Amino acid sequence: MTIARRTPSSSSRWMYRAIGFLSFFDRFSAAPMMVVFASQEGAPLATAAALLAGYSFAYALGQPLWGALGDRVGRIFALRLALCGSLVASVLSVVLDPMPLVFAARILAGIFVGGLFPTIMTITGDTVREGPERSREVSALQTTTALGTTAATVLAAAVASLASWRVVPAVAAAGFALTLWAVRPLHESARRATLTASRAAFSRWTLVLYVIGVLDGAVLLGVFSFIAPAITAGGVAPALAGIFTASYGIAIIVGAQINRRLIQLWPRTRTMFLGGIALVLAYALAATGATPALAAASALIGLSNAFFHAAVQTWATEVAPQARATTVSLFVFALFAGAALATSTIAPMAEHGYGTVFLISTFAAVVLTGGATWAYSFWERERSTPQTMHSDTPK
Structure with a gap:
């Protein structure tokens, strides 16, 4: 595949970091909310654990599919699709009520959120020069994903217990909507790969x-x-x-x-x-x-x-x-x-x-x-x- 390198602007890099933050916030917010979710929904803790397992399972299994999609139809297309799906899944998590539908919404979230971080890592590889410059950008992405992890670990359970567990996916949905709007001007960084x-x-x-x-x-x-x-x-x-x-x-x-x-x-x-x-x-x-x-x-x-x-x-x-x-x-x-x-x-x-x-x-x-x-x-x-x-x- 021929790489068409375009050094990303400072605003683009911060946008990718924001997407990394959101993906890790959504992913790591589920575990600390398990007890709160079970209490508010009147469900056994085992049901909350199954919800987390289903999300994680979907997140992992979707990885090869997102990789193939990014190589075949383009990274930016894959990123937009992942953001759009993450937004829809988060909104459904807020508005749906019967437990089976909530379960389906969180599995859908796992599939689409799982496509975000690998895609921005791939775009970084396409657009940032190999060597110290790329290593620095990967470290910067790590910083924002760690912030997302910390925010989810510290705040998710507290916010959910004070209000409702649905506030957390609502916050994530707002973030996905903003970043989906922000990626509109982006262009593909690489040609499509052949088989x-x-x-x-x-x-x-x-x-x-x-x-x-x-x-x-x-x-x-x-x-x-x-x-x-x-x-x-x-x-x-x-x-x-x-x-x-x-x-x-x-x-x-x-x-x-x-x-x-x-x-x-x-x-x-x-x-x-x-x-x-x-x-x-x-x-x-x-x-x-x-x-x-x-x-x-x-x-x-x-x-x-x-x-x-x-x-x-x-x-x-x-x-x-x-x-x-x-x-x-x-x-x-x-x-x-x-x-x-x-x-x-x-x-x-x-x-x-x-x-x-x-x-x-x-x-x-x-x-x-x-x-x-x-x-x-x-x-x-x-x-x-x-x-x-x-x-x-x-x-």
């Missing part, structure tokens, strides 16, 4: 990246969800446990700002390795079971997200430019698959205590750090070798 070019999303290195994505999702996202329950198991009230784990979002924001400066001085393998070490240290601390150690672990996992995960995400935009949308979407799908696999595997183990869970996670973090850093450095050398050979050839 042959789309096969690049299944090359040797993209498959390696997807395996790393599964492990990344399992260790970074899946295991992290058990930090708050581990704090609660130590006798801390659930509300306070949420405050302790809020250090995760704050650490992402701070770490992303530091990372934007380091990537101008360090090679990506070094920032990737630094983030991996933070992840290893986080779970080693969490294995002690002490509340201060678990709070510190939450912050270290946030730093790992800002350094390690950002580096792997940026790699996903580079590894197969001919089929960038498909590759990024499959990478995101791998992340969610890994997170879901970890959650389902750890839940039975956690009933017997969290120490063993975090010890195993420490070992898995070592494997992830070493494997991802080695794979990226090998890919980078392999990619640069033909260019070096070509430049040395007499003309």
Whole structure:
């Protein structure tokens, strides 16, 4: 696929960041609202949990479809469609009353909201120059998505309990309407991919990246969800446990700002390795079971997200430019698959205590750090070798 690079304006970049904020706000607002939803609707907690599971399942399964759509008909078209669907699904979540229809509306939201972040990541890969500039923009996107996550975690349950759970999707709907209006002037950043070019999303290195994505999702996202329950198991009230784990979002924001400066001085393998070490240290601390150690672990996992995960995400935009949308979407799908696999595997183990869970996670973090850093450095050398050979050839 031939990329028609257009450096995005400052307003366009802020618009993409706003979309990233909204997508993570909508995605992470469901979990803290489960108890409030069950109480206000007079439904069992299991029904609220099923609603969250249905949303997450739809979010993950839609990823390959959004990738193929972006590569075949255009990224901006896919973005507009995802925003339009997210708006409709959010409005339906506000106005529909019977539980089966609410369930259908939230599944619809999962499908369309799931298309937002991979699409803006793909557009970033199309329009921002590869290297430190792209890494900085990915870090900026991470900052706004972390703000969306933090806002959802801290505010969603509070707002829902004071008013109604339907206020939260109403706020999201307003945001989707504004950004849908804002994307009107955008033009496609790349030509459509051919079927042959789309096969690049299944090359040797993209498959390696997807395996790393599964492990990344399992260790970074899946295991992290058990930090708050581990704090609660130590006798801390659930509300306070949420405050302790809020250090995760704050650490992402701070770490992303530091990372934007380091990537101008360090090679990506070094920032990737630094983030991996933070992840290893986080779970080693969490294995002690002490509340201060678990709070510190939450912050270290946030730093790992800002350094390690950002580096792997940026790699996903580079590894197969001919089929960038498909590759990024499959990478995101791998992340969610890994997170879901970890959650389902750890839940039975956690009933017997969290120490063993975090010890195993420490070992898995070592494997992830070493494997991802080695794979990226090998890919980078392999990619640069033909260019070096070509430049040395007499003309």
